Every structure is written in C-alpha cells, then in structure tokens.
Amino acid sequence: MTQTPKNIAIIGSGLVGSLLAIYLRKKGHSVTVFDRRPDIRTIKFSGRSINLAMSNRGWRSLRKVGLEERIKEIAIPLDKRAMHVNDKPVYFQKYGKEGEAIWSISRGILNKKMIDLAEEAGAEFRFNEKVWDVNLPEAKIYTGETEKSEWKEYQYDIIFGCDGAFSRVRHKMQRRSRFDYSQDFIDVGYKELTIPANEDGTHKLDKNSFHIWPRGKFMLIAMPNIDGSFTCTLFLPFEGEVSFESIKTEEAARMFFAAYFPNVRKDIENLSQDFFKNPTSAMVTMKCYPWTYWDKVALVGDSAHAIVPFYGQGMNAGFEDIYVLNELMEAHGDDWSTIFEKYQEERKPNADAIAELSYRNFVEMSSKTADPKFLLQKKIEKWFSAKHPDKWIPVYSRVTFSERPYAEALAIGDEQESIMKEVLKMPNIESEWETKEVENKILGLLGDS
Amino acid sequence: MTQTPKNIAIIGSGLVGSLLAIYLRKKGHSVTVFDRRPDIRTIKFSGRSINLAMSNRGWRSLRKVGLEERIKEIAIPLDKRAMHVNDKPVYFQKYGKEGEAIWSISRGILNKKMIDLAEEAGAEFRFNEKVWDVNLPEAKIYTGETEKSEWKEYQYDIIFGCDGAFSRVRHKMQRRSRFDYSQDFIDVGYKELTIPANEDGTHKLDKNSFHIWPRGKFMLIAMPNIDGSFTCTLFLPFEGEVSFESIKTEEAARMFFAAYFPNVRKDIENLSQDFFKNPTSAMVTMKCYPWTYWDKVALVGDSAHAIVPFYGQGMNAGFEDIYVLNELMEAHGDDWSTIFEKYQEERKPNADAIAELSYRNFVEMSSKTADPKFLLQKKIEKWFSAKHPDKWIPVYSRVTFSERPYAEALAIGDEQESIMKEVLKMPNIESEWETKEVENKILGLLGDS
CATH class of the missing domain: 3.50.50.60 (FAD/NAD(P)-binding domain)
Known part of the structure; x- marks a missing residue:
C-alpha cells in the first residue's frame, strides 16, 4: 500500500535513527533527523563502544x-x-x-556509513540541535541550547524517538499516567x-x-x-x-x-x-509501555527497549523494529494509528524476550561457565542437536540465525531447559550420556511437549 | 546522641513531610518545607483521596x-x-x-492538622513554591514559577524529598547512572x-x-x-x-x-x-534505589516507595521510615552518611515487601474472593489460628498490628502459603477440615519450617 507523504522528524542519528530515515525516504516521506551531538563523521569516537x-x-x-x-x-x-x-x-x-x-562491525564506522546513506536517500540531518521537550498530541518538538534557553518550535506530522536508552522523547511519555517503566542496572x-x-x-x-x-x-x-x-x-x-x-x-x-x-x-x-x-x-535493561502516542509519536530501538549487550542483539532488535514497522506501513497505508498500535503489540513481547535472554546470558557467563553440571548439559545438548538437528535447534541459533520471534526462542528455550533438567536427573548421567537411553529420553520428552 | 543543628529543606508538605518536620525540629534543626501547591488549610480538597x-x-x-x-x-x-x-x-x-x-482518618483533615503541628514545632512552610531542580552534591534547590522562568537558588545542609510518587527530587536522582527505577500501573x-x-x-x-x-x-x-x-x-x-x-x-x-x-x-x-x-x-507501584545521595539528600515515603492502596499501609510505611531515620539519628549523631546508608539498607527490603503484599492483596481481591478453594483455605487458617494463636499469626495481623519488619511478614506469609498448599492436597479436605488430622498436619509442617 502506498502512503501519503508526511513530514516526519526522527530524534537521534544513531544506527536506528539513520536506518529508519532511509526506510521512510523510500516511502516518499520528508525526513529530518535531529541529534543533540555533533555529526559523528566529524569527531573522534567516545572510547565507550562495544563492537x-x-x-x-x-x-x-x-x-x-x-x-x-x-x-x-x-x-x-x-x-x-x-x-x-x-x-x-x-x-x-x-x-x-x-x-x-x-x-x-565498528559502531563508529557503521554509524558514519548509515548517515551517509541516509543523506544520499534525501534525509536532512540537524546536528548539535538539542530536543528538550515534545508536545505529544500535536507532534511538536522544542529545541535549544539549554533546557532554560529560548526554544525553537517545530511542527511535524509524526515524530520517531530513536534517541536511545535515555530517550528524551520517552522521558516526556513517562510523565503521563499509566506509563509503565523500569530501568535496572547490573x-x-x-x-x-x-x-x-x-x-x-x-x-x-x-x-x-x-x-x-x-x-x-x-x-x-x-x-x-x-x-x-x-x-x-x-x-x-x-x-x-x-x-x-x-x-x-x-x-x-x-x-x-x-x-x-x-x-x-x-x-x-x-x-x-x-x-x-x-x-x-x-549497562541497563530498560522496559516501558506503551511505545506510541496516538498516530503521532513512536519509540524505536533502545528508546523503547534497552538491553544488556550479552547476546549481541541490541542493534539487531532495533533494526527488526524498523522491518516490522515497514511491513505494517505496507499493510495499513495511511492508517498510522493502526500501524503504531500493531507495531507496539507485536514488538513488545519480543523486546521483553530478548531483554530476558540477554540478562540470562549475563548471569550464565558470570556464574555458570565454571559449573560442571552446566557444562555437562551443554555437551549433551550439542550431542543431541548434532544427531537431530531438526528436533533441537539451540536458543542461540534461534536468536542469532533465524528471523522467528524472540518470544518463540525464549519459550522453546524454556522447554529445552525443563527437558534437560529431567535428563540430568538420570542415574550416572555424568559418565553415561552418549547413550541410546539418553537420546530416547529426550525424544520422549520432546514428544510430550 | 545529640546532633549539631543543620539547615534542612523538606520538599513536600504532605503527611510524611510534615511529620518529618516535627521530628527534625525536636532534634533542634532548622526546617523549611517547600510545596508546589497552595496551603491545604486554605483550599477545598481534590476529591481524589482514599481515607x-x-x-x-x-x-x-x-x-x-x-x-x-x-x-x-x-x-x-x-x-x-x-x-x-x-x-x-x-x-x-x-x-x-x-x-x-x-x-x-480523612487525609485532608489529618494533613491540615499535621501542618498546624509542624508550624507549632517551629517549621517554616513555603507554599506555592515549586522546586524544579536539585543540585544533589551541593544540596541546593531551585524554585520558580515555571520550569523555564527565572529560578531562585537555596542552599541547605540536607534535603529530604517527601514529594510523593512523582517526586521531583527523585526525578533528579533518576538521571544518574546506576539508579534503578520502576513504575508499574495497574x-x-x-x-x-x-x-x-x-x-x-x-x-x-x-x-x-x-x-x-x-x-x-x-x-x-x-x-x-x-x-x-x-x-x-x-x-x-x-x-x-x-x-x-x-x-x-x-x-x-x-x-x-x-x-x-x-x-x-x-x-x-x-x-x-x-x-x-x-x-x-x-494507581502505581514505584520502586527505586538508592534512596539517598551522600549525606546530602534522602527520599522518604512515597517518593522512595509508592504502593497500591490495598493493604492500607502507604502512610504507615512512610511514617515508619521516619521512625527508623530517627533511631539512626540517635545512634549516629552527626554522621549523616552512615544514617542515610543504614536508613536505605534497612528500609529498602521492607518497602519492597509491603509493595509486594499490597499488590497481592489487589490480585486477591480482584480474582480470588470468589474462589472456593481460596475461601476454604482462609477458613482453615482462621480455625487453626484460633486454636494456636501463638503458632499462626495471620499476615494481615503481622502487617497491621505489629511493628516487626514487613519483610518478615512477607517471608512468614510465604511459608504459611506453602503449608496450606500441602494441607489443601489432603483427601476430602473440602468436607473434613475441622479435624485432629488437619491440625496435626499443620503442626508437623510448622515444625519442619
């Protein structure tokens, strides 16, 4: 479905903001990207990024x-x-x-490239312009040197908050009643x-x-x-x-x-x-809901769901938000209320799932890698999965090498965990795990589930 | 232990703010209470309070x-x-x-009375003065007509944020890294x-x-x-x-x-x-941590731990914060860093416990009061408790009629729940619960725990 061109502001020129700009330009929208920081192409990096x-x-x-x-x-x-x-x-x-x-990929190199590509696609970038306030129902943004200086007002049709874990756009949504929010540092x-x-x-x-x-x-x-x-x-x-x-x-x-x-x-x-x-x-896990305001404002990427980096999925999850948004734009055309409603309904459980999986990976790495029981479990899983690659796809592969929902990967992972819990109770499992008996036990438990 | 008089600001003239003002005046401190709203003694109530x-x-x-x-x-x-x-x-x-x-007690009537009493005790109240910003390490506050107007700066020795679930003081602390925070609406x-x-x-x-x-x-x-x-x-x-x-x-x-x-x-x-x-x-459950900043700033009451009202403990928990703070002031004198550190360490698990208990009471009231199994459980508990009042104090009494920590009430309540789960598995329990057998079963399970 085609869309009537809109005048759209994106707050944040990071990876998600610049990719979203490219998608929206392809749909024929006018796109202005605001960033409080200088153009990343003109500065040295922060020395604080993970590849x-x-x-x-x-x-x-x-x-x-x-x-x-x-x-x-x-x-x-x-x-x-x-x-x-x-x-x-x-x-x-x-x-x-x-x-x-x-x-x-180096974050800095990718971000520079994405901004180049977004400019090629016709997006306008306004660097060093700090957004301090957002009028949600009227889709207005206010920028200025400081929180207390004179502000400039801009009117848009739609605003996307791609301004990261400490999003100013979300900050404004957070002041509304009935907005659920949490930030948990490790x-x-x-x-x-x-x-x-x-x-x-x-x-x-x-x-x-x-x-x-x-x-x-x-x-x-x-x-x-x-x-x-x-x-x-x-x-x-x-x-x-x-x-x-x-x-x-x-x-x-x-x-x-x-x-x-x-x-x-x-x-x-x-x-x-x-x-x-x-x-x-x-490092913080940040969750919130809702992610959208009428047909006016939507949060995308870290501003909606920041996760700890132990699954390497932060950027992937943000990019997938955009992929899903695009599918909904194609399905619902100018009905932005429906696009935004379905976007948050579809993405929220998946964002929660990858947050949980990422946090568990942190716990696993900090405390379980030395646990012989855990290592035995991993060995048995690997052995079984090699024998029955169709019956046992590890959660890591489901998250990393598939495009099925994160929530599905989490649910299946939990099933696999409970199966392995039973298997580890088998007598002499430490020494006798490469056996037909173990294989049949797992097959039986998989059949039940 | 006596304390050197300090110049203290309290943000918020609600129940907790005014009681804290009275405590601090008794210790000889100078106390100024700021409130963004007009003097509650001069206005009609909001029509939004629960007794x-x-x-x-x-x-x-x-x-x-x-x-x-x-x-x-x-x-x-x-x-x-x-x-x-x-x-x-x-x-x-x-x-x-x-x-x-x-x-x-009517909230309005109590609040008026408490402000009268705090004034009698020598606290100064500054109504209609809105605090917009706080400098945490320097214990400065900034007030003004609007967020963007000229601000007035005040310097204090210590600042207490008693400004409720949507606290401006906490809002400032929340912008720091490693500040855990959640708000969940029902x-x-x-x-x-x-x-x-x-x-x-x-x-x-x-x-x-x-x-x-x-x-x-x-x-x-x-x-x-x-x-x-x-x-x-x-x-x-x-x-x-x-x-x-x-x-x-x-x-x-x-x-x-x-x-x-x-x-x-x-x-x-x-x-x-x-x-x-x-x-x-x-209605919101709000949790955060830490509650204090050095020896300069502390959150007390709803600003540190807002809970849903289904246990009737919101004000009681806030008043208990003050009681504990006072004990720590008596033990540690001018060592405000220690007072604040021990205050948050002692109160945080108890605040989390009453938040959990209050939320459970909401779930219980909404979904369990019609459940025959639940009603049977309550009947058996009541019967057993009447027989053995020393062995089975209901959680409600532990929360409401005792001064033991909330966290203890929650933990014992969980033990009681797991005991009752076993009891409800007994054959024919629906008809035969007033029996020696049930009594002995509970006594036995209590012995184990």
Whole structure:
C-alpha cells in the first residue's frame, strides 16, 4: 500500500535513527533527523563502544532497502568463538552450521556509513540541535541550547524517538499516567580497550573469531576491525575484590592484565593506558509501555527497549523494529494509528524476550561457565542437536540465525531447559550420556511437549 | 546522641513531610518545607483521596513525638470489616484480637492538622513554591514559577524529598547512572465518592467498620469520617465491560450503582453525581534505589516507595521510615552518611515487601474472593489460628498490628502459603477440615519450617 507523504522528524542519528530515515525516504516521506551531538563523521569516537555483531535480523532489515552488500564491505564474519582459558591452548566453538556467522562491525564506522546513506536517500540531518521537550498530541518538538534557553518550535506530522536508552522523547511519555517503566542496572561495568594491528596491518589474533577470555566474575572479549585492530571490551564488577574500583593505578592495571590475561601480554602497555583513558560505562535493561502516542509519536530501538549487550542483539532488535514497522506501513497505508498500535503489540513481547535472554546470558557467563553440571548439559545438548538437528535447534541459533520471534526462542528455550533438567536427573548421567537411553529420553520428552 | 543543628529543606508538605518536620525540629534543626501547591488549610480538597487507615506502625511514629492522642481525636477505630454481599445480610469479620483496630482518618483533615503541628514545632512552610531542580552534591534547590522562568537558588545542609510518587527530587536522582527505577500501573482506577451523614449528623452505616462491597473485578469501600459522612472509594477497571470507560452518563452511573450496590440505593443520586464530579485516579507501584545521595539528600515515603492502596499501609510505611531515620539519628549523631546508608539498607527490603503484599492483596481481591478453594483455605487458617494463636499469626495481623519488619511478614506469609498448599492436597479436605488430622498436619509442617 502506498502512503501519503508526511513530514516526519526522527530524534537521534544513531544506527536506528539513520536506518529508519532511509526506510521512510523510500516511502516518499520528508525526513529530518535531529541529534543533540555533533555529526559523528566529524569527531573522534567516545572510547565507550562495544563492537557490533550483526546477525540475521539486522541483515534482513538492511537487505530490504538494498544495503546488505554495502555494509558487508565494512564487516568481518565470525563463525566461531575462540575461548582463551589460562594454561590451555585456545579452543574454538562453531556458532552454528556451515555458513552461519555473526559479523563484527565498528559502531563508529557503521554509524558514519548509515548517515551517509541516509543523506544520499534525501534525509536532512540537524546536528548539535538539542530536543528538550515534545508536545505529544500535536507532534511538536522544542529545541535549544539549554533546557532554560529560548526554544525553537517545530511542527511535524509524526515524530520517531530513536534517541536511545535515555530517550528524551520517552522521558516526556513517562510523565503521563499509566506509563509503565523500569530501568535496572547490573553491577558490572565495561570499558573499551584496543589491541592494535600488526605493523603490516594484519590481525594479531584469528580475525574470524569472537575472542573470549572468561574469568568467572569478569571477562574480556575482542572483536576484529577491518583495519587489523581489535576492539576489546572488559566486563568487570564496579565494586569488590577485583573491580573497576579496586584497580587504581596503571601499575595495578598492568598486574591485572598480566595475571588474568597472560596471552595478551604483548599489548599490556596499550591496554593499561586505555584502561585509564577510556570511561567506564554502566549497562541497563530498560522496559516501558506503551511505545506510541496516538498516530503521532513512536519509540524505536533502545528508546523503547534497552538491553544488556550479552547476546549481541541490541542493534539487531532495533533494526527488526524498523522491518516490522515497514511491513505494517505496507499493510495499513495511511492508517498510522493502526500501524503504531500493531507495531507496539507485536514488538513488545519480543523486546521483553530478548531483554530476558540477554540478562540470562549475563548471569550464565558470570556464574555458570565454571559449573560442571552446566557444562555437562551443554555437551549433551550439542550431542543431541548434532544427531537431530531438526528436533533441537539451540536458543542461540534461534536468536542469532533465524528471523522467528524472540518470544518463540525464549519459550522453546524454556522447554529445552525443563527437558534437560529431567535428563540430568538420570542415574550416572555424568559418565553415561552418549547413550541410546539418553537420546530416547529426550525424544520422549520432546514428544510430550 | 545529640546532633549539631543543620539547615534542612523538606520538599513536600504532605503527611510524611510534615511529620518529618516535627521530628527534625525536636532534634533542634532548622526546617523549611517547600510545596508546589497552595496551603491545604486554605483550599477545598481534590476529591481524589482514599481515607487513611492508621495502624500500629503509624501510631508508633506519632507516639514518639507525643502526637498519638491529638490525632486519635480526629480518627475513628474500625475493629472489623463489614462485608456487603448482594442477597445476604451484611456480615462482619473481626480484624484481629480484642482491642486491635485500624483507624479511619480523612487525609485532608489529618494533613491540615499535621501542618498546624509542624508550624507549632517551629517549621517554616513555603507554599506555592515549586522546586524544579536539585543540585544533589551541593544540596541546593531551585524554585520558580515555571520550569523555564527565572529560578531562585537555596542552599541547605540536607534535603529530604517527601514529594510523593512523582517526586521531583527523585526525578533528579533518576538521571544518574546506576539508579534503578520502576513504575508499574495497574489496570484498575479509583474514584472518591461520598455518602453524607444523616440529618442528625450520625453515620448511615456502622461507623466502626470498614465497609466493603466486593464484586469480583471491581469493589466499593467506605470508611467513616468524624462528621458522620463516609468517604467511599470505587475501584473499577479503566477499560472493559464494566469500567470507567463504559459508564458515560449519569443515567448509566445510576444503573451501575442500582445493579451492583442495591443497599446504598438511597444515596445513588449523590454517588452518581460524584462519579462525574470527581477525577478518576490511577494507581502505581514505584520502586527505586538508592534512596539517598551522600549525606546530602534522602527520599522518604512515597517518593522512595509508592504502593497500591490495598493493604492500607502507604502512610504507615512512610511514617515508619521516619521512625527508623530517627533511631539512626540517635545512634549516629552527626554522621549523616552512615544514617542515610543504614536508613536505605534497612528500609529498602521492607518497602519492597509491603509493595509486594499490597499488590497481592489487589490480585486477591480482584480474582480470588470468589474462589472456593481460596475461601476454604482462609477458613482453615482462621480455625487453626484460633486454636494456636501463638503458632499462626495471620499476615494481615503481622502487617497491621505489629511493628516487626514487613519483610518478615512477607517471608512468614510465604511459608504459611506453602503449608496450606500441602494441607489443601489432603483427601476430602473440602468436607473434613475441622479435624485432629488437619491440625496435626499443620503442626508437623510448622515444625519442619
């Protein structure tokens, strides 16, 4: 269905804001994108980002507007995890089946590219223009230097809030009665660190792997960039024995890296300097509802559902919001009330599901990776799944390599958990799990469900 | 321990703000209370309040500063529920043991009285002065006509946010990183209605009862005032077949009252008019953490923990916050960092517990009062509790007639629930529950726990 061209404002020029601008331009709408920050193409990065892992949902959203190939040029496929456990050689875990991979992309490089593409598509960008207030029923926005300065008023037909976890647009919706909202921080923070390229520009570690140094309560990860460097992220408790608070000097940082990450020894100087140069960031799960106001305002991406990064799905979920919005625009044309109503109804349970899955992955990584029972369970699941790939698709694959709803992945994952709970009760399961008996037990339990 | 006099601001002149002012004046501090609204003593009420039910925790907090007797003058003791079920005579349920009662007080009358008492104690009140911003580390507040007008700056030593569920002080704390926050609205709203006194000034219904007309998805309650009237509260879903949305005319309101509340027939005209005169209000559970900022700012009462009103504990919990704060001031003198740290650590689990209990009471009233299994459980509990009053104190009594922590009441209530779950599994329990066997079963399960 075609749509009557509207005058649309997007608040936020991040990944979601710029992709939405491209979609809306394709539909013939006028699009102005406001951002309180300067043009990211003109500045150095913040030193606070985690590399992105684009997976199927993200690619599908880009493919729909013909951008998949252009973005793959700046991405590196990772088909496996590389596990760095002390006193053991690095070992690799394939993510999925042959040909399945997640793609590492630098947030800064992708964001610049997306803004370029949105401009090519005819969107107007207004950087350094801060939105302080929104009149929801009249779709007006107010911008100005500070909250107390003179404001400029703009009138639009529709406003999209793509302004992230601390969204100003949502902030305004939050003041209405009957708006549900929650923000929950975890006790772990993160810091961006860099492993530079070799002198010849090649990568210092296998470039087609997602590198993980799991250390119980903390963890280092590294994802490759196209310039040969790795963007690393150190996840560490804010407070406690080994924590951001406890590491006070470069000397202490060097000792920390040497003790826990001996195989990155050569880069310790660099890592230790980054440790004090880059900020420590917090991670939050943010949920809210409703996401829309009449046919006037809608929240998309992190402004509607911010999640912790442990499933690598934040951007993918935001891009999928846009894909779904677009399908609804095609189905309902100018009936924006219906588009927005169906959008929030369809997306809310899926956003809640990926929030839950991401939080569970955090708990799993912090506390379960050393639990022999947990590791046994994972081994049995892998073994069974290899025998019956049609009957047991792991949740990770359902989230990462499929386009089925997140809520479905969560529900099936819960079923699989309860099946495995029964299996782990079987006598001598620790030693005798590669058996016909275990296989039949699982098949039987799958039949029941 | 004595304290060095401080210059203290309290934001909010409600019940908690004015009681806290009295406590702080007793300790010798200078106290200024700011309120964005006009002096409640000079205006008509909002028509949106539910009568208060003062119980043990509230009385203890008043007694500590010598106010119990003065407030009892404006309160009416209710020692029982009066249940109005259609086609049945009204029946009564005692709340507790002989002498145990909750006390009905009009919010407006109590608030006026508390402000009088705080002024007597030497607190200064600044009404119609709106606080728009707070500088947390420097304990400064900014007031003005509007958010964008010229602001006046005040410097204090300590600031208390007693400004309710939509607290401006908390709003400022919420913008900090790692501040956990949630607001959850229920789908039921409420409306204040009035049953006036008889012409001779007496009450139309038994004045020492809390009157309830349970109707499944909705409910009417009535609590007496000292002038002979009753303040009624109608709890009703916002949307749906029988809902605030579905009752659009005075005619429809009259039919609604006639159909569902025939025994208040004489007052239908009045109730139906009130229905359209008074606003419909929403109910929210609000949780947050932390509650304090260094030794500078603390949230007290609803600003820290707003709950749904179905346990009648909102004000009692707020008054108990003050009681605990006072104990900590006596223990730690001028060490306000410790006072605030211990205050939030001690109160947070108790605030969460009463939030949970209040929400459960809402669910119980909306969906369980018609469930025969639930009613059977209540009968068995009552029977056993009468036999063994020392072994089975109902949660309601623990919350209402005790001063033990709310968290303890919740935990013991959960134990009691799991015991009753076992008991209800006993064969023929529907018919044979007044037996030695059931008694021994419960005693046995109590022994285990």
